Amino acid sequence: MPERLDATLSKGMLVLEALSSSPHPLGISDLAARLALNKSNVHRLVRTLKALEYLEQEPDRTYRCTLKVWKLGNAVMGHMNLPALAAPAMHALAQLSGETVHLSVIDGINALYVEKVDSARSVRAYSERGGSAPLHCVATGKVLLAFNYELLRPRLSGNLSRQTARTITTLKALDKEMETVRVRGLATNLAEYRDDVTGVAAPVRDPAGRVIAAVGVSGPLARFTRQQIRKIGPAVREAGQRISEAVDAGRPL
Amino acid sequence: MPERLDATLSKGMLVLEALSSSPHPLGISDLAARLALNKSNVHRLVRTLKALEYLEQEPDRTYRCTLKVWKLGNAVMGHMNLPALAAPAMHALAQLSGETVHLSVIDGINALYVEKVDSARSVRAYSERGGSAPLHCVATGKVLLAFNYELLRPRLSGNLSRQTARTITTLKALDKEMETVRVRGLATNLAEYRDDVTGVAAPVRDPAGRVIAAVGVSGPLARFTRQQIRKIGPAVREAGQRISEAVDAGRPL
DNA sequence: TGCACGAATTCCGATATATGGAATCGACGG
């Protein structure tokens, strides 16, 4: 017997998801088609969401999400205001490296990018705020993994998806790599997720010493070489420490 | 006859709102009390939201919002990625001024802070990301108001709430002030919202020249004096222009 | 170890409510 759920609420959330992920406002018929729902049903859901001010109607009668949706999500992140605390250190790192800087947290078996700072030089990277990548093949993900390994290792068996020729795909190899990461306090990604992208990352710790996030720099293989990575490594580690201190102090440093 | 709305969806959104705005996870009874709803009703709503992965359960059986809620809101802002584009200029301004920098957009008759950069020196300001203040009495709000005056003026009659002794509370005085703002390309707030806070702001324009946002610097009256404001004014205006160019280019400058 | 209390969770019959097909309305284009 499948769990008893509230259909109306589920459908309403589907509507919100569809509209928030669409670059354009959508009309009722369009929405109904995408969600495989009845038109008049969708209309009532939309009307409700509009009354609650989560949606607004365009002059052409299509609907789009309002910033109230953003406020909702923002409030959630607000109680964990890492991005704000980390911003100064991230910008400094972006300036120093000339590459893109990320802040990631764990989201299931993925690294979720909660903040991102582009440098002027950086090309369009593979990641966006809110995006994610498998823990085992990006630098920030490896950091998060290495310092929460007991917890996460079980979930990864059979989930070490191959992304490139260099992706680590066996638990044995991963065990070894994680040990290295813990010793060095740094993780690297040498074209293990995308053929032409490399990165380095370091841990961010809460006052109790638990690793709650990771900061990392990444760039195109052609420019962000192994040597560049070695050179920037200490700065990344320091950025991690600086952010950890900011978390401790409760304000940006 | 009140419009016909879907009660289940409304209540579900209330649950999400309550949980997202609470600093702590909440239990079923607690939620039910706050929302004045039946316990078993709340339980089913929560179960549904949990199945959809918008909520998760703590070991102590209380519930909290997941980052999926944040992702939802983030996607909305993503289609209007002002914050990312504006970040470099905002940080530069924060560095230069040593004060807090805001990016605001219009939200009804309020200025909504969509991005905020604290300088190391800045004291805890009155605003948070996602927070808002009346358009007529903060610097960024005045900019947004001045350049969308035809549209917004009608909505403000009777809504010029007094916040401090210096708040502008008459349409006549506001008309004059708005004219000044348009001419100078800058707006100021001299303790008009909070007795001890001042600010300056400048417009951000889309490629068509419409004012879509405002950048502003604000600080404590004691430190951020009229002279400081005059001194930093040009830099604020330039930051506004720089962000406008970034919007045009589609990438941070 | 067992008991008692509060909270969460499940159950279930009554009924308010969501449903979806059909009718209506409204905008636009030929």
Added chain:
DNA sequence: CCGTCGATTCCATATATCGGAATTCGTGCA
């Protein structure tokens, strides 16, 4: 001016939701 397409409203019906009560679970205390 009419025809088409989409949005919106209507309405009878089925049923999904509601909430009170019963049950289970967890925790602290004796």
